[in-house]
Amino acid sequence: MRIAVIGTGYVGLVAGACLADSGNEVVCVDADARKVRALADGRVPIFEPGLEELVRKNGAAGRLSFTSDVAAAAEAEVVFLAVGTPEGEDGSADLAHVLEAAEGLARVREGYTLVAVKSTVPVGTGERIRRVMLQVNPGLDLDVASNPEFMKEGAAVADFQKPDRVVIGTLSERARALLGELYAPFVRTEKPILFMDPRSAELTKYAANAMLATRISFMNDIALLCERTGADVDLVRKGMGADARIGYSFLFPGVGYGGSCFPKDVKALIATGREGGLDLEILKAVERTNLRQKRALVQKAVRHFGALEGLLAAVWGLAFKPRTDDMREAPAIEVMEGLLGKGAQVRCHDPVAEPAARRWFHDRVEYARSIYDCVEGADALFVVTEWNQFRKPDLRKVKRLMRHPVIFDGRNVFDPARMRELGFAYYAIGRP
Numbered sequence: 162m163r164i165a166v167i168g169t170g171y172v173g174l175v176a177g178a179c180l181a182d183s184g185n186e187v188v189c190v191d192a193d194a195r196k197v198r199a200l201a202d203g204r205v206p207i208f209e210p211g212l213e214e215l216v217r218k219n220g221a222a223g224r225l226s227f228t229s230d231v232a233a234a235a236e237a238e239v240v241f242l243a244v245g246t247p248e249g250e251d252g253s254a255d256l257a258h259v260l261e262a263a264e265g266l267a268r269v270r271e272g273y274t275l276v277a278v279k280s281t282v283p284v285g286t287g288e289r290i291r292r293v294m295l296q297v298n299p300g301l302d303l304d305v306a307s308n309p310e311f312m313k314e315g316a317a318v319a320d321f322q323k324p325d326r327v328v329i330g331t332l333s334e335r336a337r338a339l340l341g342e343l344y345a346p347f348v349r350t351e352k353p354i355l356f357m358d359p360r361s362a363e364l365t366k367y368a369a370n371a372m373l374a375t376r377i378s379f380m381n382d383i384a385l386l387c388e389r390t391g392a393d394v395d396l397v398r399k400g401m402g403a404d405a406r407i408g409y410s411f412l413f414p415g416v417g418y419g420g421s422c423f424p425k426d427v428k429a430l431i432a433t434g435r436e437g438g439l440d441l442e443i444l445k446a447v448e449r450t451n452l453r454q455k456r457a458l459v460q461k462a463v464r465h466f467g468a469l470e471g472l473l474a475a476v477w478g479l480a481f482k483p484r485t486d487d488m489r490e491a492p493a494i495e496v497m498e499g500l501l502g503k504g505a506q507v508r509c510h511d512p513v514a515e516p517a518a519r520r521w522f523h524d525r526v527e528y529a530r531s532i533y534d535c536v537e538g539a540d541a542l543f544v545v546t547e548w549n550q551f552r553k554p555d556l557r558k559v560k561r562l563m564r565h566p567v568i569f570d571g572r573n574v575f576d577p578a579r580m581r582e583l584g585f586a587y588y589a590i591g592r593p
């Protein structure tokens with residue numbers, strides 16, 4: 162099939178590369194000419210396992226191309242919209258990119274046009290896109306389907322190729338047949354394509370993200386309760402997860418959720434509730450707990466040291482989670498700003514997110530090449546992202562290098578008993 166993808170960020174690029182890899186001819190359109198040039202040269206501007214190989218392989222095979230000219234989408238049988246929907250001033254999703262891209266597309270199309278909206282957009286946006294496109298080009302025979310994306314950063318290619326489900330919101334038989342055919346190679350096992358009306362599909366996306374965020378905040382509350390009562394959240398987590406009705410996923414407490422989606426999507430859903438006269442109290446509490454959690458490590462440090470003025474804090478992990486270089490809404494930002502705000506010096510290390518950190522912190526913090534360089538002479542170590550390479554360091558060496566052997570572990574990567582045996586003052590999340 163001939164496919165166009167408008168917006169070549171995380172979602173658009175992964176979708177485009179995976180659709181090309183299943184034999185389609187895909188053109189990716191992006192307004193950012195620099196990004197387009199890099200991609201056309203086979204350089205992938207984001208760190209995503211397996212993505213660069215897919216882009217190069219399918220580019221070389223002539224199935225995947227990049228352009229900033231939306232006219233390239235004129236002949237596509239399906240056009241995906243995958244542009245960003247950032248947080249607007251009042252917390253609602255800002256649809257400027259989506260509507261602008263839709264308008265641009267309407268100008269270059271004739272006849273039947275199927276738009277599949279991959280961007281996360283509030284309920285009713287499909288209808289808005291339809292109105293905008295028909296205003297620009299009343300002659301279009303137009304279907305606008307909702308096709309929300311559920312991939313996780315760091316595992317985006319695998320999630321796209323082996324989805325738990327594909328959600329397609331459309332009432333048009335023609336759109337249903339085209340999208341069903343396109344996704345068939347990805348759902349060959351028992352995983353379903355769920356067809357539904359567009360509004361339900363749009364809301365499914367927000368409800369799923371909000372549910373996952375809720376589980377995390379709930380566990381962060383339980384972790385705090387563990388700290389107050391002497392229980393161990395890791396045992397509580399296992400005891401809860403063993404119940405098949407609860408399951409183990411997304412029950413890890415930590416320094417709060419970050420990333421480009423949970424924070425903005427929870428806010429946008431609260432805004433949708435507000436517009437409908439509904440106060441979504443659970444989600445407001447989810448947000449409050451998340452902010453408290455992002456501040457928890459610095460509070461623990463203040464309790465330990467009294468004051469942080471003049472201390473050297475080492476921070477392991479900058480990305481909002483492992484296997485990505487993305488620092489959008491990363492807990493590390495809140496942690497490091499908190500430390501700087503209290504007069505500490507900060508030295509940080511991340512296997513891939515240093516460039517992202519430099520864009521935020523510039524030279525307000527030091528950047529270390531390795532975990533060991535990072536802790537040399539430090540008064541405290543903060544573990545903020547659970548990269549694999551942080552799990553089994555030479556802890557005796559870490560202790561030797563540090564000025565004070567104090568660890569604030571925001572991801573519970575170490576065993577508290579062993580840490581104490583080694584002589585560390587060790588603070589985890591919800592563990593005695």
Ligand SMILES: NC(=O)C1=CN([C@@H]2O[C@H](COP(=O)(O)OP(=O)(O)OC[C@H]3O[C@@H](n4cnc5c(N)ncnc54)[C@H](O)[C@@H]3O)[C@@H](O)[C@H]2O)C=CC1
Nearest residue numbers: 168169170171172191192193244245246258262280281310
């Ligand atoms: N990042 C993720 O893991 C996931 C994101 N989503 C949703 O997918 C959407 C896209 O997210 P990301 O890929 O992370 O965004 P992104 O910010 O990485 O990429 C968006 C791209 O769209 C381009 N763009 C903006 N306006 C344009 C226009 N008028 N014409 C052509 N290109 C244009 C930008 O230059 C940028 O390259 C958002 O709605 C997000 O909520 C959904 C699931 C997962």
Ligand SMILES: O=C(O)[C@H]1O[C@H](OP(=O)(O)OP(=O)(O)OC[C@H]2O[C@@H](n3ccc(=O)[nH]c3=O)[C@H](O)[C@@H]2O)[C@H](O)[C@@H](O)[C@@H]1O
Nearest residue numbers: 310311312313314411412413415417418419420422481482
């Ligand atoms: O809409 C989106 O963009 C995506 O948002 C999330 O994906 P992502 O933000 O890439 O990453 P997650 O793995 O969900 O992690 C989000 C945050 O939650 C935190 N987290 C996750 C799981 C957990 O048990 N505890 C926890 O604190 C992570 O550290 C991270 O900061 C969803 O998992 C995807 O299904 C969705 O498509």
